[in-house]
Amino acid sequence: MSQINDKDNEPFNSDGSDYESLPPHVSVMTHMTAGAVAGILEHTVMYPVDSVKTRMQSLQPDPNAQYRGVIEALKRIIQTEGFFRPLRGLNITMIGAGPAHALYFACYERVKRSLSDVIQSGGNSHLANGMAGSVATVLHDAVMNPAEVVKQRMQMYNSPYRGLLDCVRTVTRTEGIGAFYRSYSTQLTMNIPFQAVHFITYELMQEQLNPHRLYHPGTHIVSGAAAGAVSAAITTPLDVCKTLLNTQENVALNSMNISGHLSGMANAFRTVYRLGGFGAFFKGIQARVIYQMPSTAIAWSVYEFFKYFLTKQQMEQEQRPGSL
Numbered sequence: 001m002s003q004i005n006d007k008d009n010e011p012f013n014s015d016g017s018d019y020e021s022l023p024p025h026v027s028v029m030t031h032m033t034a035g036a037v038a039g040i041l042e043h044t045v046m047y048p049v050d051s052v053k054t055r056m057q058s059l060q061p062d063p064n065a066q067y068r069g070v071i072e073a074l075k076r077i078i079q080t081e082g083f084f085r086p087l088r089g090l091n092i093t094m095i096g097a098g099p100a101h102a103l104y105f106a107c108y109e110r111v112k113r114s115l116s117d118v119i120q121s122g123g124n125s126h127l128a129n130g131m132a133g134s135v136a137t138v139l140h141d142a143v144m145n146p147a148e149v150v151k152q153r154m155q156m157y158n159s160p161y162r163g164l165l166d167c168v169r170t171v172t173r174t175e176g177i178g179a180f181y182r183s184y185s186t187q188l189t190m191n192i193p194f195q196a197v198h199f200i201t202y203e204l205m206q207e208q209l210n211p212h213r214l215y216h217p218g219t220h221i222v223s224g225a226a227a228g229a230v231s232a233a234i235t236t237p238l239d240v241c242k243t244l245l246n247t248q249e250n251v252a253l254n255s256m257n258i259s260g261h262l263s264g265m266a267n268a269f270r271t272v273y274r275l276g277g278f279g280a281f282f283k284g285i286q287a288r289v290i291y292q293m294p295s296t297a298i299a300w301s302v303y304e305f306f307k308y309f310l311t312k313q314q315m316e317q318e319q320r321p322g323s324l
Helices: 028-045 048-056 071-083 090-119 128-157 164-175 177-181 185-207 217-234 236-247 250-255 265-275 278-284 286-318
Strands: none
Touching: 028 048, 028 090, 028 286, 048 071, 048 128, 048 286, 071 090, 071 164, 071 286, 090 128, 090 185, 128 164, 128 177, 128 185, 164 177, 177 185, 185 217, 185 236, 185 265, 217 236, 217 286, 236 265, 250 265, 265 278
16 A cells, blocks of 8 residues: 655656655545535536537527537627626536535445456456446436536527526426436436446556556546547437437427427437437537546546545544544
């Protein structure tokens, strides 16, 4: 087991950088705290791009909401709808992201360690990483799905909701509580492969760039960005279907004479294909990748930092004279 040393005695990695080894066993509370901070920052920093992604995934967009690219979209939204319009819905995202990511990282670390002990005798197992990511996603999405529904409805062009509470009350009154979980099966269908690919890619990159598993911010950023880009591109078709189920895009549904509310992954797939063919499944892929790369880089670098920092503080406190 690695040991936290004084500054002058810190271990060095192969290129001479002054970083300490990450402890192999960290408390659940540390994982949850680090995960909550990472999740909030991940969603907050890149939120304007997420708003653009939601708009660009619209199957039948208003003529005033058709964009050629991410930068052009952000400029037009700010110019025509106000400076803070790309941040609409950020409050519910922050409320959901903290507890969702706390559960997510704590569950991932615990399941990964347990499965790795069985599959690889404590070594790094890509199968364990993928399975742990999948299990963690079920908990994460159970908390985050209602927040996603509210967020995406507030992000849409000409959103009819005055704010967070108005959106929650209106959806509950007109569509019932079930509306907040209408896309849950699709969300899981998307996020389980997304997170499996994400964690496998991240751990694989760490094996190559940081084989001794030191606390090395650069490798966490690069590995996180690569993991986000690969998993985002692969799962874009499922994200388009999820967006349709969350937003219940009226213009698109009316054009197909769909009355009531669209539900179910199979219906979403058929609707997307009938409205735009195969290409419709990749609407917003540029914005999705641009959003996910820095988001996952931020999440992993912040998570690894807080995991290291909190554990170091705890170990230093335990080593002080008179501590129990």
